[in-house]
Amino acid sequence: MPKKNVLIIGAGGVAHVVAHKAAQWAAEFGDLHIANRTRSKADAIVQTLRDKGHDMPFASHALDAMNPDEVEALIRKVDAGIVINVGTAFINMTVLEGCIRAGAAYIDTAIHEDPAKICETPPWYGNYEWKRREDVERAGITAILGAGFDPGVVNAYARLAEDEYFDRIDGIDIVDINAGSHGRYFATNFDPEINFREFTGTVYSWQGGEWRENRMFEVGREWDLPVVGKQKAYLSGHDEVHSLSVRYKDADVRFWMGFGDHYINVFTVLQNLGLLSEQPVRTAEGQEVVPLKVVKAVLPDPASLAPDYTGKTCIGDLVKGSLDGKAGEVFLYNVADHREAFEDVGSQGISYTAGVPPVAAAILVARGTWDVRKMANVEDLPARPFLELLGDMGLPTRAIDADGDHPI
Numbered sequence: 001m002p003k004k005n006v007l008i009i010g011a012g013g014v015a016h017v018v019a020h021k022a023a024q025w026a027a028e029f030g031d032l033h034i035a036n037r038t039r040s041k042a043d044a045i046v047q048t049l050r051d052k053g054h055d056m057p058f059a060s061h062a063l064d065a066m067n068p069d070e071v072e073a074l075i076r077k078v079d080a081g082i083v084i085n086v087g088t089a090f091i092n093m094t095v096l097e098g099c100i101r102a103g104a105a106y107i108d109t110a111i112h113e114d115p116a117k118i119c120e121t122p123p124w125y126g127n128y129e130w131k132r133r134e135d136v137e138r139a140g141i142t143a144i145l146g147a148g149f150d151p152g153v154v155n156a157y158a159r160l161a162e163d164e165y166f167d168r169i170d171g172i173d174i175v176d177i178n179a180g181s182h183g184r185y186f187a188t189n190f191d192p193e194i195n196f197r198e199f200t201g202t203v204y205s206w207q208g209g210e211w212r213e214n215r216m217f218e219v220g221r222e223w224d225l226p227v228v229g230k231q232k233a234y235l236s237g238h239d240e241v242h243s244l245s246v247r248y249k250d251a252d253v254r255f256w257m258g259f260g261d262h263y264i265n266v267f268t269v270l271q272n273l274g275l276l277s278e279q280p281v282r283t284a285e286g287q288e289v290v291p292l293k294v295v296k297a298v299l300p301d302p303a304s305l306a307p308d309y310t311g312k313t314c315i316g317d318l319v320k321g322s323l324d325g326k327a328g329e330v331f332l333y334n335v336a337d338h339r340e341a342f343e344d345v346g347s348q349g350i351s352y353t354a355g356v357p358p359v360a361a362a363i364l365v366a367r368g369t370w371d372v373r374k375m376a377n378v379e380d381l382p383a384r385p386f387l388e389l390l391g392d393m394g395l396p397t398r399a400i401d402a403d404g405d406h407p408i
């Protein structure tokens with residue numbers, strides 16, 4: 001069987017990781033293509049691949065990914081069998097449409113967002129992607145949603161707990177801690193526009209069989225975690241809660257993200273001044289601007305943080321449940337090192353943890369293990385092959401359970 005060509009859409013920090021990991025695992029794929037609205041950014045990634053000495057066939061392309069006709073045409077032109085969408089979350093539906101039309105497998109790392117809306121009525125996947133389930137199945141393609149780290153790997157952690165630890169799951173607490181330092185006064189670890197949008201709306205969690213609402217930074221607690229130690233994290237709204245709440249409807253599903261006091265202070269000032277608004281305003285000179293886009297423009301490019309980043313991340317699931325009526329818990333987690341990520345692919349750890357998993361998903365699609373010919377979230381798919389492959393690719397999983405702290 002001929003190997004599938006891969007089309008990467010996007011040219012930010014995560015796309016950089018995806019391209020380098022795909023090149024490292026070139027034996028699994030055919031040709032590699034990178035497309036972005038600004039072709040020069042895709043060219044820059046291609047140059048870094050050449051600088052690393054990768055010799056698989058790769059090319060760059062200009063693409064307006066908001067136009068499904070262009071997406072379809074490019075997929076057909078390069079004969080892509082797998083499309084990895086790591087552009088802005090605003091393009092999910094048009095890229096998915098292009099894949100449906102052209103018959104290519106689709107992989108993304110986040111829920112679709114409408115640029116004009118923040119925190120729509122949950123479950124968020126139900127507003128966009130899940131409406132195309134029947135179209136995906138009719139087209140006979142595989143569409144894997146949310147195959148980054150969170151969402152993505154943390155969903156697989158929940159599935160592994162279901163498969164190997166419990167017959168009933170009562171709680172899934174996802175904890176995301178970045179204990180690293182980039183040395184800048186203030187910066188976000190990925191697209192500032194997407195980052196801030198996550199935290200300016202209502203915090204939705206699934207508890208007691210219903211959606212609960214809180215304000216950002218309203219509910220916090222200290223977590224004592226492997227390697228990074230005691231860290232304060234806050235209940236936050238996040239993509240994976242919306243799909244996990246469907247599969248584990250009887251469990252409480254919450255997402256906790258770590259924030260330092262400095263980040264919270266700057267965020268609060270920006271929000272109170274109206275600078276995180278996605279709605280346009282008019283200046284005294286008559287220019288129309290979107291405050292959030294202005295803030296994004298003046299902040300450091302997340303990719304530029306990589307050379308100076310030090311420290312580690314810890315992301316995992318604390319899953320509580322029971323087996324044969326006996327209660328228990330397991331913490332499934334990964335620790336990533338910013339310096340090691342930079343040495344491997346020239347990125348910081350946040351981009352690394354987000355960019356390696358979609359390549360693992362693409363490998364499993366190419367091998368047939370995850371080529372399910374329908375739309376699926378990661379928890380709908382076998383977890384162990386994914387997690388074991390990620391270990392081989394640089395993101396090993398460990399478990400803290402009744403047997404202590406050990407690799408899975």
